[in-house]
Amino acid sequence: MASTKGLEGITATESTISSIIDDKLTYVGYDIDDLANHSSFEEVVYLLWNQKLPNQNELKNFTSELTESMKLPKEIIDHLKSYDLSTVHPMAALRTAVSMLALFDSEADEMEEEANKRKAIRLQAKIPTIVTAFSRIRKGLEPVSPKKNLSFAANFLYMLNDKEPEDVEEEAINKALVLHADHELNASTFTARVCVATLSDVYSGVTAAIGALKGPLHGGANERVMALLTEVGSVENAIPAIEKKLENKEKIMGMGHRVYQSGDPRAKHLKEMSRELTELTGHSKYYEMSIKIEDYIKENKGLPANVDFYSASVYHSLGIDHDLFTPIFAVSRVSGWLAHILEQYADNRLIRPRAEYVGPKGQTYTAIENR
Numbered sequence: 137m138a139s140t141k142g143l144e145g146i147t148a149t150e151s152t153i154s155s156i157i158d159d160k161l162t163y164v165g166y167d168i169d170d171l172a173n174h175s176s177f178e179e180v181v182y183l184l185w186n187q188k189l190p191n192q193n194e195l196k197n198f199t200s201e202l203t204e205s206m207k208l209p210k211e212i213i214d215h216l217k218s219y220d221l222s223t224v225h226p227m228a229a230l231r232t233a234v235s236m237l238a239l240f241d242s243e244a245d246e247m248e249e250e251a252n253k254r255k256a257i258r259l260q261a262k263i264p265t266i267v268t269a270f271s272r273i274r275k276g277l278e279p280v281s282p283k284k285n286l287s288f289a290a291n292f293l294y295m296l297n298d299k300e301p302e303d304v305e306e307e308a309i310n311k312a313l314v315l316h317a318d319h320e321l322n323a324s325t326f327t328a329r330v331c332v333a334t335l336s337d338v339y340s341g342v343t344a345a346i347g348a349l350k351g352p353l354h355g356g357a358n359e360r361v362m363a364l365l366t367e368v369g370s371v372e373n374a375i376p377a378i379e380k381k382l383e384n385k386e387k388i389m390g391m392g393h394r395v396y397q398s399g400d401p402r403a404k405h406l407k408e409m410s411r412e413l414t415e416l417t418g419h420s421k422y423y424e425m426s427i428k429i430e431d432y433i434k435e436n437k438g439l440p441a442n443v444d445f446y447s448a449s450v451y452h453s454l455g456i457d458h459d460l461f462t463p464i465f466a467v468s469r470v471s472g473w474l475a476h477i478l479e480q481y482a483d484n485r486l487i488r489p490r491a492e493y494v495g496p497k498g499q500t501y502t503a504i505e506n507r
């Protein structure tokens with residue numbers, strides 16, 4: 137039996153959560169463009185978990201449930217304060233803190249559907265609090281509690297900066313969260329599903345998914361895009377720097393995608409946000425460099441920009457630390473992981489593919505003293 141490297145083109149499950157068909161992305165059948173242009177992130181999370189858009193009352197209740205669940209156990213804050221955060225990547229801290237959260241949740245191993253939904257709310261709510269608390273603690277500042285009257289996106293920025301965001305900042309983060317929420321069977325979502333298909337618990341599934349998202353070929357690419365833009369340094373240097381990297385067989389971060397051929401439908405929204413925000417904040421050169429790189433790679437390698445490419449300059453213009461870019465992805469994508477985890481539990485079968493054995497055969501065993 138021949139193997140397919142990277143499981144390319146393999147359909148591994150059925151799902152009703154999101155679809156990518158002919159390079160169009162939908163969440164529960166709603167076009168990503170409509171959701172990006174009109175929805176709050178809370179609305180999208182409700183959609184992914186309930187398979188329908190909420191009415192005003194449902195959204196109000198859901199939003200309050202999320203805000204009320206944002207507070208962290210004191211032990212998690214103490215834990216974040218207990219190690220040298222200057223050397224720890226926030227994705228590593230997030231992975232550990234999420235795993236640790238399970239120890240303070242009396243329902244952690246409860247497998248009943250309603251209990252899993254309650255845990256989903258708690259996890260969705262607490263991940264932004266962990267990311268922002270980490271960021272503040274490493275700057276020697278105290279974590280900030282969320283405000284009841286703020287949206288999910290605004291609370292994220294408020295807890296990060298101890299300052300209520302401007303409308304334009306809240307809108308940018310809200311749109312970025314909507315665009316990153318789910319993406320069919322991407323690597324981290326598949327990881328979450330594989331994990332919980334053993335009937336392991338929700339916290340294990342999300343912890344495993346954070347580990348998968350952290351890698352540079354997946355969510356970790358957005359931080360690397362910013363490192364690339366910083367290294368390139370100027371619009372004039374964009375093409376020479378990229379040519380050199382390609383000569384050295386380096387991958388250009390934020391470019392290429394396993395599924396999309398003509399382009400990632402999320403990238404155009406982030407590109408427009410990048411144009412507006414970099415102009416507004418005096419960082420236009422990052423947008424100009426990005427366009428040059430995108431055009432060059434498209435023309436010379438036939439590869440499109442993915443969701444990570446323009447998110448880098450968007451977050452940079454909002455003054456966000458570069459190593460928080462992938463944690464922000466997690467703040468959003470946990471909604472998709474949780475939707476997939478709940479879907480997996482609802483109709484579970486162990487995920488256990490086969491490997492094609494290509495190693496030596498028929499070896500003669502030699503006693504240890506004779507080797």
Ligand SMILES: CC(=O)SCCNC(=O)CCNC(=O)[C@H](O)C(C)(C)COP(=O)(O)OP(=O)(O)OC[C@H]1O[C@@H](n2cnc3c(N)ncnc32)[C@H](O)[C@@H]1OP(=O)(O)O
Nearest residue numbers: 352353354355357386387388389390391392393394442444
């Ligand atoms: C949210 C997300 O996860 S989106 C993806 C984020 N990741 C990145 O942006 C990292 C950069 N991109 C990549 O590494 C890849 O395009 C991936 C991981 C996204 C997709 O990978 P795959 O489908 O496995 O494609 P694979 O890595 O096999 O590449 C196929 C060919 O295109 C080339 N290629 C793919 N992406 C890039 C890139 N970004 N820069 C340069 N060349 C590339 C490869 O070198 C390879 O060329 P070859 O056939 O001559 O060896």
Ligand SMILES: O=C([O-])CC(=O)C(=O)O
Nearest residue numbers: 319321322323394442443
């Ligand atoms: O689907 C993928 O392979 C990666 C991706 O774009 C995502 O997770 O958003």
